Amino acid sequence: MTSSPSPTIGPLNPGNVVSAALRLYRDNFGSYIKLSALAFLWAIVPVYGWAQYSLYHGVLSRLVFRELINEPETVDQAKQQLEPKLWSFLGLGVLVGLIFSGGFMACYIGGIIAGLAVGFGVGALLNSFLGETGAIIGTILGIVLFLAIVLIGLLWIISRFIIAEVPMAIEGRTDLTTSIGRSWTLTKQSVGRIQFVLVAANLISFPVVGLISFGPQIALLSVEFGSAAYWSLYFVGLIFSFTANILVLPFWQAVKGVLYYDLRSRREGLDLQI
Secondary structure (H helix, E strand, C coil): CCCCCCCCCCCCCHHHHHHHHHHHHHHCHHHHHHHHHHHHHHCCCCCHHHHHHHHHHHHHHHHHHHHHCCCCCCHHHHHHHHHHHHHHHHHHHHHHHHHHHHHHHHHHHHHHHHHHHHHHHHHHHHHHHHCHHHHHHHHHHHHHHHHHHHHHHHHHHHHHHCCCCHHHHHCCCCCHHHHHHHHHHHCCCCHHHHHHHHHHHHHHHHHHHHHHHHHHHHHHHHCCCCCHHHHHHHHHHHHHHHHHHHHHHHHHHHHHHHHHHHHHHHHHCCCCCC
C-alpha cells in the first residue's frame, strides 16, 4: 500500500472528497481491482457468497480509511479484522435494502398523492380561464412535482445511509444496527454536501459504466433477435457489464471511506478513537 495524506488534513470540501478517493483508487489500483473482482465472483454463490461480497465492500472502505489516517493495513490484515462480522455485513445489506425499498415506496406514493392533488387542483383552477390549456398545465405541474418528490426523497435517503457499512468495517464494537445508526448520526446536517459528492462521483463513474456496458447493448439493436450474432453480443455485453462493475466498485467504496473520514473529522474531530 502507498503512503497517503497525514491524519491532519481535516475536513474536506465535496470536490476534495471525490479527488482524494480517485487518488487512493489510482495509487492502489491493482489491489483494489483484485478485491473488487473477488467480490463479484463471490456474488455468484448464493447466501455465503453474498455475505463475502458484502464483506469485501467493507474491506475496501477500511483500507481507504486506514490510508487516510496514515495507519495502512494490508489486505490480509483488513480481512482478518472483518471476517468475524461476515454475516453481519450480509444482514446489514439486507436491512439497508429494505430501508431503501420502503423509502422509495413512501416517496412514490407521496409523489403520486401530491402530484394528483396539484395536477387536478391547478388544472381545475386554470381550466376556467384557459380551457384545455389549463388542464395541460396542471398535468405538467403534477408530473414535475411527482418527479421532484421522488428524486429529492431518494437522494435524501441515500445520503443518510450511503456510509451504512463503513462504521462496522472500521469501528471495533459496532454491529449492523449500530452501524446504520452511526451513518444516520454522522450524516446529520451534511445531506447537502453529501449530495454534491454523489453527483460528482456519478459524473465520474457513469461514463465508465455507460461506455463499457451500454455499447454492446446498443449494438444488439442492429442484429436479429435470437441469431448467433445476437447471443454473441449479448454475452459480450454481460462480460463488459461485469468488467465495468469491477472497475467502479472500488471507486465508490473509496468515496465512502473518504466521506466517512470527512464526516467524523467534522463532527468528532481528528483524534479518532477506533
